[in-house]
Amino acid sequence: MTVIYFVRHAHSYYTADEYHRPLSDKGFNDRDRVTSIFTNKEIHTIYSSPYKRAVQTVEGIAQEHKLQITTIDSMKERILSTENILDFDAAMHQVWSQPTFVFEGGESNETAKARAITALQKIIIGHPNDNIVIGTHGNIMVLMMQYFDAEYDYTFWKKLSMPDVYQLTFEQSVLCDIRRVWEE
Template sequence: MYTNIYFVRHAHSTYTPDELNRPLSVKGFKDVNLVTKLLQNKQIDVVYASPYRRAIQTVQGIADYIGKEITYEERFKERKLAEKPVADFETGIKQVWENPNFCLKGGESNIAAQGRGVEALIHLLEEQQSKNIVVGTHGNIMVLMMNYFDKTYGLEFWKELQMPDIYQLSFDGTTLLAIKRIWNEHP
């Protein structure tokens, strides 16, 4: 039996500089209903999420549907690009993707962020074998984890993500078998 990870990139949020408590926008809350509907027929066993409010809010519907509490996992939080907002975000994000060891002042390199995300993912795969697991997370850290297993997932892929977005990663043990986008399956 395979383990399926359903990475759920959070829905649209209302921007505030407070990363931890940034809430979903009105549009984001509407999209939570679609996220829940898409995951209802996937026989979800457990729900994990970044401790960031927007990630939690995005997967709360499926957690309620299966009657389970969300387990918060610090290592699934978004990568920290820099200690302060970056004047030119596009240039900053391009720099860290072009050189995986590079980091802006006070930020995380791709290698560091990927390492913590993959560590948490491997732990889940070992602890929750043969289960269907939802992980509420963020675009950059999600793509970094996918990139660890398949290098075709990188900066250009990240740029095409939607808010929300859902990808199913199927594993045999800790070996990735397939990645499938399921956000596009909504009616």
Template sequence: MITNLYFVRHAHSTYSPDQLNRPISERGKEDARKVTEILKNKGINVRISSPNKRAIQTIEGLTGIYGIDIVIEEDFKERLLSEKPLNDFDSAIAKVWEDYSFSWDGGESNVVA
């Protein structure tokens, strides 16, 4: 028996400091529809997601196709970027990708994550 794993990163979302409840954006909704289209004929038996709303929204389109619930895995949470909300998310995330050992106050570097 062959087991295939499909890893899907959450669709685009607009930054907010509320990591858990941040939804996907309009662009993300279109991306989620594309994910559903790509995976709809793959015979998926299990769907696992982080508890983050944007991750769940990205794969929830498969619910009607396969009739299976999404299993929430707490350990699939994203790393903590910063202890406090950041003023410019795009610049903040660019900084941690420029230097893998850099972290914002109270956050995790790429190396640590």
């Protein structure tokens, strides 16, 4: 069995610079709680989105297990649009209800899912029987989960916390189980 732990990043300060947006004070406190979940787990590898808030959220796990964090560009959060979105909730509802819809300069759900799933499948195939942590984001995480089970949708995404942690268990490339391991 290969076990993937998706770790949705903790709270961050908002800046327009997606790559360098850091965790907030609350985010750093929650990062310590995330790290504690993995204290007694065997972790073999850590991957992350290249976005600073995702990397910072899994840094404690890496330090605890004396592992490097490998960033994967295709694991970054989906690009909603390069234009200003006036009503974020309405925009999110639209892309989730119309999987091929694209805002100016953005990615559809289908495009973002395909990008991330390609990377995830390489990780699963490359790490049979390993326990892997992936620092990620809400949208892209749920899109990857939805690839395996349609139950993971807009409604599920809306209920996520920040941070959040989900364990996915695979036998080869077949999903066997998904369960939440984060406790608010």
